[in-house]
Amino acid sequence: MKDQVVLITGASGGIGSVTAAKFADADAKIIIHYNSQQEKAVSLCNKLNGKEHVTIGGDLTNPNAIDKIIEQALSIFGRIDILVNNAGVYTEHPIDRINFTEWQSAWNKTINTNLMGPANLTFRVAKEMIKQGGGKIINISSRGAFRGEPTAPAYGASKAGLNSMGQSLAIALAPHNIFVYTIAPGFVETAMARPHLTGERKKEILNQSPIGRVAKPEEIAKTVVFLASEGTDFLTGCIIDVNGASYLRS
Numbered sequence: 001m002k003d004q005v006v007l008i009t010g011a012s013g014g015i016g017s018v019t020a021a022k023f024a025d026a027d028a029k030i031i032i033h034y035n036s037q038q039e040k041a042v043s044l045c046n047k048l049n050g051k052e053h054v055t056i057g058g059d060l061t062n063p064n065a066i067d068k069i070i071e072q073a074l075s076i077f078g079r080i081d082i083l084v085n086n087a088g089v090y091t092e093h094p095i096d097r098i099n100f101t102e103w104q105s106a107w108n109k110t111i112n113t114n115l116m117g118p119a120n121l122t123f124r125v126a127k128e129m130i131k132q133g134g135g136k137i138i139n140i141s142s143r144g145a146f147r148g149e150p151t152a153p154a155y156g157a158s159k160a161g162l163n164s165m166g167q168s169l170a171i172a173l174a175p176h177n178i179f180v181y182t183i184a185p186g187f188v189e190t191a192m193a194r195p196h197l198t199g200e201r202k203k204e205i206l207n208q209s210p211i212g213r214v215a216k217p218e219e220i221a222k223t224v225v226f227l228a229s230e231g232t233d234f235l236t237g238c239i240i241d242v243n244g245a246s247y248l249r250s
C-alpha cells in the first residue's frame with residue numbers, strides 16, 4: 001500500500017476508523033472523511049501511523065459537498081487510488097407503527113446516505129481513476145440486503161441497491177483497470193449496532209451465528225485491506241459475506 005491514497009468515508013465511525021488504522025499500518029495515505037464528528041476524525045488522524053493523512057468533512061447526501069470533498073482531496077494528493085464507500089445510516093421505520101411523513105423521511109435519509117452518496121462519490125472518483133489508469137472501489141453493504149430488514153426496509157433496499165451498483169460498475173469499469181468489490185457484514189460491534197445489543201435482543205443476535213458473537217470492526221477492516229491489496233483484480237464484482245455463517249446463501 002506504500003503511497004496509495006485511500007479515501008474512506010465515515011472514517012469517524014466504528015468500521016471506518018479501524019479500516020483507516022489498518023491502511024495506515026500498511027503505509028497508505030488516508031483521507032479520513034467524516035460528517036458530524038470532526039473531533040473524532042482529527043483525533044484518529046493524529047493517532048494513525050504515518051504523517052501524511054488528512055481529514056475532510058462533508059455530508060454525502062449533498063452532491064455539492066461531494067464535489068468539495070473531491071476537489072479538496074485532489075488539491076492535496078492529486079489522485080485517489082482506493083475509495084472505500086463505508087459511511088451509512090440505519091434508522092428504524094416499522095411500517096405498522098409510523099405515519100406517512102415519518103416513512104418518507106426515513107426512506108429519503110437512508111437512500112440518500114447509503115445509496116445516492118456512494119453513487120455520486122463513485123462517479124467523481126471513477127472519473128479521476130479513469131484518468132489515472134486504474135483504481136479500486138470497495139463498498140460496505142450489509143447482510144440485510146439478502147436477509148431483509150423488517151423494521152428498516154429502506155436500509156435493506158439501500159444496501160441491495162449498493163450491491164447491484166457494485167456489480168454493474170465492476171463490468172463498466174474493468175476496461176479502465178478499475179475493480180469494484182462489495183462486503184456484506186452481519187452485525188458489527190459499533191455505535192450503529194449498539195442499541196440492538198442489549199437484553200434479550202442481544203442474546204437472539206449472538207445466537208444468529210454458530211460462533212456465538214457479532215463481528216469485530218477489525219474483521220471488516222481486514223477484508224477491506226485484503227480486497228485493496230495486489231492480486232485481487234479477478235475478484236471484481238464479488239459480494240463477500242462477513243457474517244459468521246449467520247446467513248448463508250449459495
Ligand SMILES: NC(=O)c1ccc[n+]([C@@H]2O[C@H](COP(=O)([O-])OP(=O)(O)OC[C@H]3O[C@@H](n4cnc5c(N)ncnc54)[C@H](OP(=O)(O)O)[C@@H]3O)[C@@H](O)[C@H]2O)c1
Pocket residue numbers: 009010011012013014015016034035036037038058059060061085086087088089090113140141142143184185186187188189190191192193
Ligand atoms: N455496525 C453494523 O452492525 C453494520 C452491519 C452491516 C453493515 N454495516 C455498514 O457499515 C458501515 C459503517 O457502519 P458503522 O457500524 O461503522 O457505523 P457508525 O459507527 O455509526 O459510523 C457511520 C459513519 O457514517 C458517517 N455518516 C453518516 N451519515 C452521513 C452523511 N450523511 N454523510 C457523510 N457521512 C455520514 C458517520 O459520520 P459522523 O459520525 O462523522 O457523522 C460515521 O462516520 C455502514 O455503511 C453500515 O451500514 C454496519
